[in-house]
Amino acid sequence: MAQLSPRMPEIGALEVLLSVARLGSLNRAAKEHGISQPAVSSRIRYMERLIGVPLLERSTSGSRLTPAGALVADWARDVVESAAVLDAGISALRAERAHELGVAASMTAAEYLVPGWLVALHEQAPELKVSLRLANSADVAMLVLGGEVELGFVEGPSVPEGLDSQDVAADRLEVVVAPRHPWSLRRTPVPATELVATPLIQREPGSGTRYTLERVLAAFGPLAPPLLEASSTTAVRSAAAAGVAPAVISSLAVAGDLVERRLVAVPVEGIDMRRVIRAVWRSGHQLLGPVRDLVGVATRSRHATRRLHD
Incomplete structure (x- = not known):
């Protein structure tokens, strides 16, 4: 099995990217995740540096994905959904063991x-x-x-x-x-x-x-x-x-x-x-x-x- 690249974004950062894509706003994405807008912006910028391509186009009217960002978001959906399944399974095991x-x-x-x-x-x-x-x-x-x-x-x-x-x-x-x-x-x-x-x-x-x-x-x-x-x-x-x-x-x-x-x-x-x-x-x-x-x-x-x- 191939090892993941060290430039692979974290699941949390991918979740934020998907929220921005869906909501069209850094501010609304921040509210959804319960963090500040600067924190959302910081995560997106870090991911852009990690991947090496711009992911968002920012303007006074809002933010939208670049073509590269849209492609990364499409790939990220399956990854985030699979991670959610893994998280739910681990939580179930933890709850069972706790009893x-x-x-x-x-x-x-x-x-x-x-x-x-x-x-x-x-x-x-x-x-x-x-x-x-x-x-x-x-x-x-x-x-x-x-x-x-x-x-x-x-x-x-x-x-x-x-x-x-x-x-x-x-x-x-x-x-x-x-x-x-x-x-x-x-x-x-x-x-x-x-x-x-x-x-x-x-x-x-x-x-x-x-x-x-x-x-x-x-x-x-x-x-x-x-x-x-x-x-x-x-x-x-x-x-x-x-x-x-x-x-x-x-x-x-x-x-x-x-x-x-x-x-x-x-x-x-x-x-x-x-x-x-x-x-x-x-x-x-x-x-x-x-x-x-x-x-x-x-x-x-x-x-x-x-x-x-x-």
Whole structure:
């Protein structure tokens, strides 16, 4: 396909030329386009210099096209009409995309936070369609980086290169056991060294919970191999409540279990397992439309969750 010449006039200038041809006046053309008469005259003169031929004959009684101008105008009509079709199509695509939002969220965020955010977002934009994908934090980041979703929610102390982020919620990890587990009867916190040496029920590698735990306990040695790995928070809770072993899990996930005494929280000495949940999007992309709206909804809930989990 041949490339356009750098002397090809812009669509806007061609539209002005067609208006002058139809209305016979620079002033009336200016009013039609909502610009000043000098601006119309300037566009026509620039186009004449660009093309290299005079396009208008100007007089006190008005302006009319030169023979060359009439020829350019005839050619321009199809170009402007085709551009209008293209513009309408792009606008339709933009409007359709503005009503769709792809989101991915880590298991904890998806189960305990995102549903409430989506309800609030629906109240703001009832016409918006949201598709939600659940994955561990590492996979959520890859989905956002790959452009498969526009926005992600992840756990952990950091985000991969290529993503921008904003803190939207606070959380902390809890060591929990079944009520009949020996740790539930302890009068003193479990030493971090003992926790490191104990086979635990853990989330799978790549999850924000697993990553946070490994990072927090790194100073106390490598973690003992897990007694059980589970890919969902619900499975970790169930195994812990059954007395299989201690588990490390989000406080968001076990709040009800602790109140009902299905699980018991065990304090651990010398470590801080607080963490943040972040909204992530591709670096360099502005927060616009539904993405901006959902991040706003999540951020407005941030102070409430911090009060709960500080």
